[in-house]
Amino acid sequence: MELRHLRYFVSVAEAGSFTQAAVRLHTVQPSLSRQIKDLETYLGVTLFERSTRQMSLxxxxxxxxxxxxxxxxxxxxxxxxxxQTARVQAGSLALGFLFGVEMELLVRVMKALNSDLNSVTLTMHNMSSPELIKALHNREIDAAFVRPSPDCEGLNLKSLHHERLAAAVPADHPFASLGAVTAQELALQHFITVAHQHAPILRELVDGYFETAQVSLASSYEAENLMMALSLISSMGGVTLLPEYAQRLYPAGVVSVPLSGQSPTIELALAYHPDNRTPALEAFLQVF
Structure with missing residues (x-):
């Protein structure tokens, strides 16, 4: 029995389906079924009750x-x-960035490293905020720029700033020439949301913005991440709400329009595990 057998078993148990688990594991169902059968043979027990309609433990x-x-x-x-021990010995620092945020912060990060940490090797990781927070809890990275959420419990947070949300629209959309756009106007468009599991704080802010305005979206499409949302804006003429920093990532043909009235704001923070006391991280926290 190997760790992969355990990972396969847990994935099937959580998915409740060999087909869905195979997709998550990037394998094929017959191979996955064979691995689970091998595990049951090794253990000498039946792990799953199988039928044509359902599967249960x-x-x-x-x-x-x-x-x-x-x-x-x-x-x-x-x-x-x-x-982590290897990073300490090698004098390295693993930093995590939200997609696109490194464009805003990299100059500041490199300035901090060049001032007192020029011997430290920097490794950068781009992930969603939930993935970064999980990596911090697992001590896979030293620090990360995240959207603070309840999942950050147990981590140390240093708030950096709050950004307003703005509408991202096609450059040839009627909204592009407006000085500001309202929730009521946005709700009538093909609105693109970002998946909750990838950007829970942003999604909650956007949903709350329309709830406060007491309007419902006429139609909506869900994008897995920021880049997919921008692609949908360009290809289908949809609109969405994104933090101000995202404007640096806008392709030609997508522009930003302020929101009318008080715009929701979203926080960015530097997070790290309190038990991580590596010299490189300690030095970085002192100069960043």
């Missing part, structure tokens, strides 16, 4: 799921701690 499978999750969590922690 057996009592043995439920017990094994709890233990498998624990083993995988400990294995991930061991990997993270080993990597």
């Amino acid at each position: 057996t009592p043995a499978g439920l017990v094994f799921l709890d233990e498998a999750r624990l083993v995988l969590s400990q294995a991930d922690r061991a990997v993270a701690r080993a990597r």
